Amino acid sequence: MAATSLRRFGRSLCWVSRRGLSTSCDDKVVQQNGKSMNLYSAINQALHIALETDTRAYVFGEDVGFGGVFRCTTGLADRFGKSRVFNTPLCEQGIIGFAIGLAAMGNRAIAEIQFADYIFPAFDQIVNEAAKFRYRSGNQFNCGGLTIRAPYGAVGHGGHYHSQSPEAFFCHIPGIKVVIPRSPHQAKGLLLSCIRDPNPIVFFEPKWLYRLAVEEVPEHDFMLPLSEAEVVREGSDITLLGWGAQLSIMEQACLDAEKEGISCELIDLKTLIPWDKETVESSVRKTGRLLISHEAPVTGGFGAEISASIVERCFSRLEAPVARVCGLDTPFPLIFEPFYMPTKNKILDAIKSTVNY
Amino acid sequence: MGLSTAINRSSCWSSLTRHKKPPLTSPSTQNPRGPAQNFCDREALFSSYCFESVKAEKESNSLNDVDHSQVLDFPGGKVAFTTEMRFISESPAERAHCYQVLDNDGQLIICSKFKEVSEEIAVKMYSDMVTLQTMDAVFYEAQRQGRISFYATTIGEEAINIASAAALTIDDLVFPQYREPGVLLWRGFTLQEFANQCFGNKADKGKGRQMPIHYGSNKHNYFTVAATIATQLPHAVGAAYSLKMDRRNACVITYFGDGGSSEGDFHAALNFAAVREVPVIFFCRNNGWAISTPTSDQFRSDGVVVRGLGYGIRSIRVDGNDALAIYSAVHAAREMAISEQRPVLIEALTYRVGHHSTSDDSTKYRPVDEIEWWRLARDPVARFRKWIERNGWWCSEAEIELRDSVRKQLLHAIQVAEKVEKSPLAELFMDVYDVPPSNLCEQEKLLRETIRRHPQDYPSDLPV
Ligand SMILES: Cc1ncc(C[n+]2csc(CCOP(=O)(O)OP(=O)(O)O)c2C)c(N)n1
Numbered sequence: 001m002a003a004t005s006l007r008r009f010g011r012s013l014c015w016v017s018r019r020g021l022s023t024s025c026d027d028k029v030v031q032q033n034g035k036s037m038n039l040y041s042a043i044n045q046a047l048h049i050a051l052e053t054d055t056r057a058y059v060f061g062e063d064v065g066f067g068g069v070f071r072c073t074t075g076l077a078d079r080f081g082k083s084r085v086f087n088t089p090l091c092e093q094g095i096i097g098f099a100i101g102l103a104a105m106g107n108r109a110i111a112e113i114q115f116a117d118y119i120f121p122a123f124d125q126i127v128n129e130a131a132k133f134r135y136r137s138g139n140q141f142n143c144g145g146l147t148i149r150a151p152y153g154a155v156g157h158g159g160h161y162h163s164q165s166p167e168a169f170f171c172h173i174p175g176i177k178v179v180i181p182r183s184p185h186q187a188k189g190l191l192l193s194c195i196r197d198p199n200p201i202v203f204f205e206p207k208w209l210y211r212l213a214v215e216e217v218p219e220h221d222f223m224l225p226l227s228e229a230e231v232v233r234e235g236s237d238i239t240l241l242g243w244g245a246q247l248s249i250m251e252q253a254c255l256d257a258e259k260e261g262i263s264c265e266l267i268d269l270k271t272l273i274p275w276d277k278e279t280v281e282s283s284v285r286k287t288g289r290l291l292i293s294h295e296a297p298v299t300g301g302f303g304a305e306i307s308a309s310i311v312e313r314c315f316s317r318l319e320a321p322v323a324r325v326c327g328l329d330t331p332f333p334l335i336f337e338p339f340y341m342p343t344k345n346k347i348l349d350a351i352k353s354t355v356n357y
Numbered sequence: 358m359g360l361s362t363a364i365n366r367s368s369c370w371s372s373l374t375r376h377k378k379p380p381l382t383s384p385s386t387q388n389p390r391g392p393a394q395n396f397c398d399r400e401a402l403f404s405s406y407c408f409e410s411v412k413a414e415k416e417s418n419s420l421n422d423v424d425h426s427q428v429l430d431f432p433g434g435k436v437a438f439t440t441e442m443r444f445i446s447e448s449p450a451e452r453a454h455c456y457q458v459l460d461n462d463g464q465l466i467i468c469s470k471f472k473e474v475s476e477e478i479a480v481k482m483y484s485d486m487v488t489l490q491t492m493d494a495v496f497y498e499a500q501r502q503g504r505i506s507f508y509a510t511t512i513g514e515e516a517i518n519i520a521s522a523a524a525l526t527i528d529d530l531v532f533p534q535y536r537e538p539g540v541l542l543w544r545g546f547t548l549q550e551f552a553n554q555c556f557g558n559k560a561d562k563g564k565g566r567q568m569p570i571h572y573g574s575n576k577h578n579y580f581t582v583a584a585t586i587a588t589q590l591p592h593a594v595g596a597a598y599s600l601k602m603d604r605r606n607a608c609v610i611t612y613f614g615d616g617g618s619s620e621g622d623f624h625a626a627l628n629f630a631a632v633r634e635v636p637v638i639f640f641c642r643n644n645g646w647a648i649s650t651p652t653s654d655q656f657r658s659d660g661v662v663v664r665g666l667g668y669g670i671r672s673i674r675v676d677g678n679d680a681l682a683i684y685s686a687v688h689a690a691r692e693m694a695i696s697e698q699r700p701v702l703i704e705a706l707t708y709r710v711g712h713h714s715t716s717d718d719s720t721k722y723r724p725v726d727e728i729e730w731w732r733l734a735r736d737p738v739a740r741f742r743k744w745i746e747r748n749g750w751w752c753s754e755a756e757i758e759l760r761d762s763v764r765k766q767l768l769h770a771i772q773v774a775e776k777v778e779k780s781p782l783a784e785l786f787m788d789v790y791d792v793p794p795s796n797l798c799e800q801e802k803l804l805r806e807t808i809r810r811h812p813q814d815y816p817s818d819l820p821v
C-alpha cells in the first residue's frame with residue numbers, strides 16, 4: 001500500500017487509505033488484545049465466532065465452501081463442517097428463500113450474495129417474504145435469524161455489475177434492517193449484532209475496503225449496537241453524514257476543510273434503517289448545516305430520506321439547504337467511474353458552498 | 358410418464374449409439390407438428406436419429422391398448438391409472454448418452470452420423486479456434502501486465518464457440534453469456550474490435566461503459582453481454598417469439614453455463630419457450646464448474662439435458678470438445694427449431710480449462726491433474742486439427758503460419774487499442790434514456806464545473 005499515514009476515528013483505528021490519500025492513527029491507544037487486520041479478515045472472524053457460539057448458525061452462498069470470492073468465508077467449512085458451511089446452487093432467489101425457511105425454524109441463517117449487484121433475483125423473497133414474515137402471521141412466525149451479507153460499492157474497475165450500491169431499495173421495505181460498516185472493527189462488531197438481532201437484516205460490505213482498510217480489531221466476541229449512529233469526528237460548522245466506504249472519503253474532505261478553517265462534524269450512520277435520527281438531529285441543531293454523501297445515484301437515494309426528515313425536524317435551525325454529494329443518475333460506468341463518484345473534492349466544494357450559503 | 362418411460366428412453370438412446378445403425382424411419386410420420394424436411398442422405402439418417410428418440414417416448418406413452426375405464430382424460434392427454442404405487446426414479450438407469458463424431462484422437466467414429474462440412478468451412482472453423490486460443494493467450498497476458506482490467510478465457514471451449522456458430526446463419530440471433538466470444542469471431546467481429554472493447558476505448562461499441570469481455574454487436578446479431586447470470590435466457594425466448602410472429606427463416610441461440618442452469622431465469626425461459634413454441638436453441642456449456650462450485654453442488658439431475666423432458670423440450674447431449682458433433686447437433690437443432698417452431702436444448706459436456714477469470718486461481722479448489730488432463734488429452738482444437746489433417750486440408754506449415762500471423766495481428770490490435778483515446782465525457786450521460794432528461798443535463802453541467810476546478814482528479818486519457 002502506498003500511503004500509510006494514519007487517521008483517527010474517535011477510537012483507536014488505523015487504516016490504510018484505499019485511494020492513496022492520507023489516514024491517521026493514534027498509536028497511543030492500541031486496543032487490548034487487538035490485532036491489526038483487514039476488513040475481510042474481520043468479517044471472517046465474526047463468522048467464526050457466530051458459528052462457534054451458536055450451533056444453530058449456518059453460513060452459505062455461492063462459492064462459500066472454498067472461502068468465497070472475497071475470502072470472507074475462508075476456513076469455515078474446514079472448521080465447522082460442510083453441513084453448516086456450504087456452497088449453494090447459483091440461484092439468489094433460492095439462497096434467500098432457503099435462508100428464510102431455515103431462519104423460521106429458529107436457526108441463524110447467514111446467507112451470502114456474491115455481489116450486491118446480484119441480489120435482485122432475490123428481491124421478491126426479501127421484500128414480500130422476509131420483510132413480512134412476522135407481520136403477516138401476527139408474530140406467530142418470524143425469520144429474524146436471517147442475515148444477508150453482500151459486498152457493495154465501487155472498486156475501481158467493476159463496471160455496471162460489480163459496483164452498485166443498492167441500499168436504498170432495501171430501506172424502503174418495512175421489516176428489514178439495513179446495516180453498512182465503514183471499517184474492520186465496525187464490520188466485526190456490527191455483523192455479530194446483525195446475526196444475533198431478532199430481525200432479518202441486509203448487511204452490505206464495502207468491497208473496496210476488504211483488503212485496503214486495516215485497523216486494530218479486538219479478537220474477542222463483541223457486538224456494536226444497531227440503530228446507533230456514531231459521531232466519528234466533532235465539529236461545529238457543518239454536519240457530514242454517510243456510511244460504508246464513503247466515510248473515508250468524507251473524512252479526507254473534513255481534514256481539507258479544516259485547513260480552510262471549516263470545522264466539520266462527521267457522522268457514520270451505520271444502520272440505515274431504522275436509523276438514528278436523534279444523533280443526526282442533535283448534530284444538525286448544533287451546526288445548522290447538513291451534507292449527505294453516498295455512492296448510489298442521488299435520485300431516490302437514502303440521502304433523500306434523511307434530508308426530508310432533517311428538514312422536517314430542524315427547518316428553523318438550518319442555515320443552508322441540505323447538500324447531497326452522491327453518485328450520478330446513470331448506471332455505474334466503467335471508464336467514467338472517476339467522474340461518477342462522489343469524490344473528496346466534490347464534497348469539499350459542497351462543504352464550502354453550504355457554509356458560505 | 359413413469360420409471361419405465363425413463364428406462365425406455367435411455368435404452369432407446371443407447372440403442373442409437375454410434376456403433377449401431379439407427380432404424381431408418383421417415384421423420385414426417387413421427388413429427389406431428391411440421392412437414393418433412395429436405396435432408397441429404399446423411400441428414401436423413403441424422404434427423405431420423407433425432408426423431409427416433411422422440412418417437413420412442415411417444416410410443417411408451419401410447420394408451421391405445423389400454424382399457425378406457427383405466428384412463429383419465431386430463432389436460433395434456435390421457436393418463437393411465439395403475440394399481441402399482443411406483444415412484445418415478447430420480448435418475449435414469451443409465452445417464453443420457455453423449456453424441457460424438459470424432460474420438461479423442463480426431464478419428465471419425467465408424468458409422469457416426471454427422472453433418473458434412475466442406476473443406477472451406479472446416480478450415481475456417483479450425484482457424485477461428487486457433488485465433489480464439491491465441492486471443493485468449495494474448496489478452497490474458499495483457500491483463501497480467503495491467504494493460505486491461507479483467508479477462509476471462511474460453512480455453513477448452515473453443516469447439517463449442519466456433520462449431521456452434523458455424524452451424525448457424527448470421528440471421529440467427531445470439532444471446533450470449535460471457536464465454537462465447539468465438540461466436541462473434543466467427544461472425545466477423547475483428548480482432549481490433551475485440552481489443553477495443555477490452556481496452557474500453559472510443560472505438561468500443563459499448564463506449565467503455567462495461568468491463569472487458571462484455572462484447573456486443575448489433576451488426577452481428579449478437580446481443581450485448583451482461584455479467585448477470587442467466588438473465589439472457591428469457592430474452593432469447595421473447596426474441597424468438599418475435600421471429601416466429603414475423604415468420605422469419607431464423608432462430609435464436611442462447612448460451613449459458615452449468616451454473617446458469619440453476620437460476621430461476623433458466624426455468625422460466627425453458628417453460629415459456631415450450632409453451633409459446635418458439636424457435637430457440639438453449640445451449641448449455643456444462644464445463645463442470647461455476648467459479649469454484651462443482652456441478653455436484655449445482656444439481657443432482659443427470660446434468661442439464663434431462664431438464665428438457667421436464668419442460669417438454671427436445672434435447673440432446675453432445676461432446677463439447679468435438680467440433681463435428683457440436684456442428685451437427687446445432688445444425689439439426691436449427692432445422693427443427695425453425696421448421697417445427699420449437700425450442701431445442703443442447704447440453705455440451707466440456708471443461709473450463711482456464712481459471713474462471715483473471716480474478717480467480719482455480720488451483721485453490723480443483724486438482725491440477727484434472728485441469729491438465731482436459732487441457733492435453735481432450736483439447737478440442739488439437740482433435741479437430743487431426744481430423745482436418747487426415748483429410749489433407751491442413752499441414753504443419755499452415756499451422757505455423759496461422760499461429761504466427763494471428764499472434765502478430767493480436768499484438769498489433771492491442772497496441773492500437775491502447776493508443777486510442779477513451780470515449781468523451783458526454784457519453785457518460787448518453788443512452789441512459791433515448792435522450793438525456795433534465796436531471797442528467799444538470800448533473801453534466803455541474804460535473805463539468807467540478808472538472809474545471811479539479812482537473813487533477815480526472816484521468817487525462819478521457820476527453821472532457
Ligand atoms: C446473478 C448472478 N449471480 C452471481 C454471479 C457471479 N458469478 C459470475 S460467473 C459465476 C459462475 C457461472 O458459472 P457457469 O454458469 O457455469 O459459467 P462458466 O463460468 O462456467 O462459463 C458466478 C456465480 C453473477 N454474475 N450473476
Ligand SMILES: [Mg+2]
Nearest residue numbers: 614615646647
Ligand atoms: Mg460452468
